[in-house]
Amino acid sequence: MTPRLAGWLFVLPALAVYGVFVLRPLALVAQYSLYRWDGVGPSTWVGWDNYAAVLTDPDLRRPLVNALLLVVAFAGGPVVLGLALAVVVRPGPVLVLPQAVPPVAAGLAWSVLLSSTGAVNRALDAVGLGGVTRAWLGDSATALAAVGVIGAWALVGLCALLLSAGVRRLDPALYEAARLDGAGRWREFRAVTLPGVRREIGVCVVVTSLAALSSFDVVYVTTRGGPGGATAVPALEVFHLAFTQREVGLASALAVLLVVLVLGVVAPVLRWSR
């Protein structure tokens, strides 16, 4: 046993399990995406047709558009709010609670909170906004935004903690220098804090975007992609196409596009924050 190869022995068991259950399936998805297949019978080679269908059929394209909108909600809300909280208060660890609560339970709780007679609408009534009350998750105009709110609730605490760790690491001398230059609170934030936590912001955007692009649990529990496809997301659509509609080729093409989307969103952010 040469020491040069000893490392392989340590990596091999993990690589074997990972290869069989992740890498090989990934290769198969790429292959399936080029065929029309119901998962059991014979398959037909269709080349790029599945991709063309996903990108041109409005019903199939909608999940991808929704996913990008959710990225804005899941990333934008928590990062901006988290940054504000990190600067203003020192967030306590209780904030990670939403990261531990099963998303299925959180989704159920939020569907009760957001129901037509729920607490959110009663609060709106109480402050004289009775006119805007509605079944937030059941109205196609607001359902996706409501899912975005649930996602933001789950992630804001994590972002606040990450960013606050970053803010605390900054050198106090930088703030001293800014103050000597006569900078106000806002200039100080823009010139010192923001550039100082660039890496943490990047990390937050990556984590929240990943959560948005692979959101399955919350949508599955609250809306099942409804009403009328308003909250259809790629993860749920792949599941439906593959297991209920038996459109293996379309499901796989959508899955490949989802992976491309993930890489397309994550790679630039990582490059920007390094």
Add this chain to the structure above:
Amino acid sequence: MKALVRAGLAVVTVLPLAELLVTALHPPGTYPPGLTWPQDPHWSNFALAFRSARVDRALASGAVVVLAVVPAVLVLAGLAGYGLARLPFPGRRVVSGLFLVGLVLPREAVVLPLYQQVRDLGLLDTTAGLALALIATHLPFAIVWMRAHFASAPAELADCARVDGAGPWAVLRRVHLPLAGDALRSLGLLLCVWTWNHLLFALVLVDDPLRRTAAGALDAFQGRWGTDVPLLCAGALLITAPVVAVLALAHHRFADALVRGVAVR
């Protein structure tokens, strides 16, 4: 002002859990208005959910899956992380790259061929099949985590041991493992929570809701009592309780682990 912001934050954070609790206390079969304390709290709903929906079996099954998944991931990731961090071997870069792909890969993207793989092995509807799928998809994160830990360990210790003629296995066991306890415990905590809460693979690989992960069982209650909101909430709360209990005991560790886990990426 700061206290106000903090209080508001805490309220919003626990709001959904509070909603689950007060809703679960209303009479079964009613559709309670949100966030109101019932006239006569039906604490019996929890017992009802436990008995009629066999939440007890769902919880036991969830625990079995956690026990099948987490130790296996810790062992495999510990070995692989050590190999990647401490034992330079040809092809190490490629292997690292392959695991990095898994770090950002949505599970949904591979769920169909993974289902076929488990089916072909004859493991559909078994704890083993579900556990293998979860072990494989947890590995990338766990390996990156353990590799970061072993890479930061002081080199002098291992050098001393190696001078004494210890091989890589002995160095891992006698030098590195005693120092890795904390990293393994934090990683284990994250993996327990994630496994307990996991839905997708449970839904796809196991038909019987009482033999899934804890989160996977909740989906079955929705089918059973689709409209009985109080009982649904009672079930959801019973499934959430163990996680909240763990968090109450180790919330600092959990918070640190989350932050470190994100930074590791």
